[in-house]
Amino acid sequence: xxxxxxxxxxxxxxxxxxxxxxxxxxxxxxxxxxxxxxxxxxxxxxxxxxxxxxxxxxxxxxxxxxxxxxxxxxxxxxxxxxxxxxxxxxxxxxxxxxxxxxxxxxxxxxxxxxxxxxxxxxxxxxxxxxxxxxxxxxxxxxxxxxxxxxxxxxxxxxxxxxxxxxxxxxxxxxxxxxxxxxxxxxxxxxxxxxxxxxx
Amino acid sequence: xxxxxxxxxxxxxxxxxxxxxxxxxxxxxxxxxxxxxxxxxxxxxxxxxxxxxxxxxxxxxxxxxxxxxxxxxxxxxxxxxxxxxxxxxxxxxxxxxxxxxxxxxxxxxxxxxxxxxxxxxxxxxxxxxxxxxxxxxxxxxxxxxxxxxxxxxxxxxxxxxxxxxxxxxxxxxxxxxxxxxxxxxxxxxxxxxxxxxxxxxxxxxxxxxxxxxxxxxxxxxxxxxxxxxxxxxxxxxxxxxxxxxxxxxxxxxxxxxxxxxxxxxxxxxxxxxxxxxxxxxxxxxxxxxxxxxxxxxxxxxxxxxxxxxxxxxxxxxxxxxxxxxxxxxxxxxxxxxxxxxxxxxxxxxxxxxxxxxxxxxxxxxxxxxxxxxxxxxxxxxxxxxxxxxxxxxx
Numbered sequence: 387x388x389x390x391x392x393x394x395x396x397x398x399x400x401x402x403x404x405x406x407x408x409x410x411x412x413x414x415x416x417x418x419x420x421x422x423x424x425x426x427x428x429x430x431x432x433x434x435x436x437x438x439x440x441x442x443x444x445x446x447x448x449x450x451x452x453x454x455x456x457x458x459x460x461x462x463x464x465x466x467x468x469x470x471x472x473x474x475x476x477x478x479x480x481x482x483x484x485x486x487x488x489x490x491x492x493x494x495x496x497x498x499x500x501x502x503x504x505x506x507x508x509x510x511x512x513x514x515x516x517x518x519x520x521x522x523x524x525x526x527x528x529x530x531x532x533x534x535x536x537x538x539x540x541x542x543x544x545x546x547x548x549x550x551x552x553x554x555x556x557x558x559x560x561x562x563x564x565x566x567x568x569x570x571x572x573x574x575x576x577x578x579x580x581x582x583x584x585x
Numbered sequence: 586x587x588x589x590x591x592x593x594x595x596x597x598x599x600x601x602x603x604x605x606x607x608x609x610x611x612x613x614x615x616x617x618x619x620x621x622x623x624x625x626x627x628x629x630x631x632x633x634x635x636x637x638x639x640x641x642x643x644x645x646x647x648x649x650x651x652x653x654x655x656x657x658x659x660x661x662x663x664x665x666x667x668x669x670x671x672x673x674x675x676x677x678x679x680x681x682x683x684x685x686x687x688x689x690x691x692x693x694x695x696x697x698x699x700x701x702x703x704x705x706x707x708x709x710x711x712x713x714x715x716x717x718x719x720x721x722x723x724x725x726x727x728x729x730x731x732x733x734x735x736x737x738x739x740x741x742x743x744x745x746x747x748x749x750x751x752x753x754x755x756x757x758x759x760x761x762x763x764x765x766x767x768x769x770x771x772x773x774x775x776x777x778x779x780x781x782x783x784x785x786x787x788x789x790x791x792x793x794x795x796x797x798x799x800x801x802x803x804x805x806x807x808x809x810x811x812x813x814x815x816x817x818x819x820x821x822x823x824x825x826x827x828x829x830x831x832x833x834x835x836x837x838x839x840x841x842x843x844x845x846x847x848x849x850x851x852x853x854x855x856x857x858x859x860x861x862x863x864x865x866x867x868x869x870x871x872x873x874x875x876x877x878x879x880x881x882x883x884x885x886x887x888x889x890x891x892x893x894x895x896x897x898x899x900x901x902x903x904x905x906x907x908x909x910x911x912x913x914x915x916x917x918x919x920x921x922x923x924x925x926x927x928x929x930x931x932x933x934x935x936x937x938x939x940x941x942x943x944x945x946x947x948x949x950x951x952x953x954x955x956x957x958x959x960x961x962x963x964x965x966x967x968x969x970x971x972x973x974x975x976x977x978x979x
Binding site for chain 1: 834910911
């Protein structure tokens, strides 16, 4: 996949990268990436729960779980940098961290859009329930084994999954941006080394 | 039917229905003990709670969607409003994340100003807890007494940022020119207001005093102890499993503080202790926060000594374009780990912004912890988690 760097290319003198590479190998992951001090480990959807449970022996703290909608076309905001090369998919992500040092890994599993299901973590992580409920209502991802996938934030009668890129933001439809009085439009769009606050 | 007969009948009825049926008790969303709009559906058996189902989302504002149509600079003012009791503390990790993606580092003075403000907000947030928690347990004196002292912190914050709750003060690459800098020259007026450090140190003396006062008046109070000691115990492994962080985690014996671990601001140049206690009950959660006020005071006193002079803002382009990349940036909010996962596709707005809000994760343990507890303890346990509904609902 375009944004999954090859594990072999990542081998530099970074202790975090060494640790994550070693961890990814032990867990039988598909690949890993370490940039901006953020460690990402990519695992197969089928091995999602097993991998996370194994990793929790070293990184016990369940920080959060969420998803990304990778979509070529967007109703809101800016799209991806290279839409032609993008494989449309969901990425479910779960972050585990240590409670003694700064080690932490973010686990990613690719979930296809035509079959948005993944096994639930609630069997071993109690805290995952609410996070999965949120990801379910926001993206429409099914977490198999989570028996309480009722809406968490949204009202019961709400239709749609708001965080999908195909879901329009009504506020922006009604009042497009930038508006007439927005200063952002007045400043030239070049990356000058101009000093000053960026508001 | 004579009255004697009626009495007889009712006696019969009572003796037959001695069994207490399960009852559903609805607490909130408009209830003083729920800190805002939290609703709890409790199944109770007599005075015992069997299950609790929290209902949240009454204040859901859709921050993660809003972020996708806002520039990074615009988001700064929004992230203040997630946890409004400690607005600055949720601003810092966002700015640090964007800086990391852009490869920008704020000047040293700006970093120290961020550190001082973060700690001021930490004291302010803890003081809100110090005052409102006893009120929930029936002690109304600390509310006025402690909130009065908080006013001194808010005044300092207002002097610098212009706002009492929503500072909107960090900028990518530095901090905003201070609001109250009333000096003559342009250069000076960009900096902190005159006499800020002197007044900060004076306020810190007051904080020491109020910390001692709370220690005797509340934490040493027999009635307070009776309501909180050994109530609502969260074992360390459960806290870790549910992602409970901050003082709630440290009260359970896990001395984990991102200020020590991540060193995202110059915390390595000041001396302070990570406060932790072992029993994980409501009382420990209160005392951990109380002691953290003392540590924050210690940090601010040292920071005022150390803070170097210099510029407040690094050079950054006027229109922020953030290079492609993904970063998770976290910081120790007064309530625990607060983080942002920023996915940038090289544009002016994030492609995806995941907000790891502290109170949300801290609240996920609620159904587990309230199971089997007594109704009067519900308020004590709920309050001891110190959450803000805006932070839960995002």
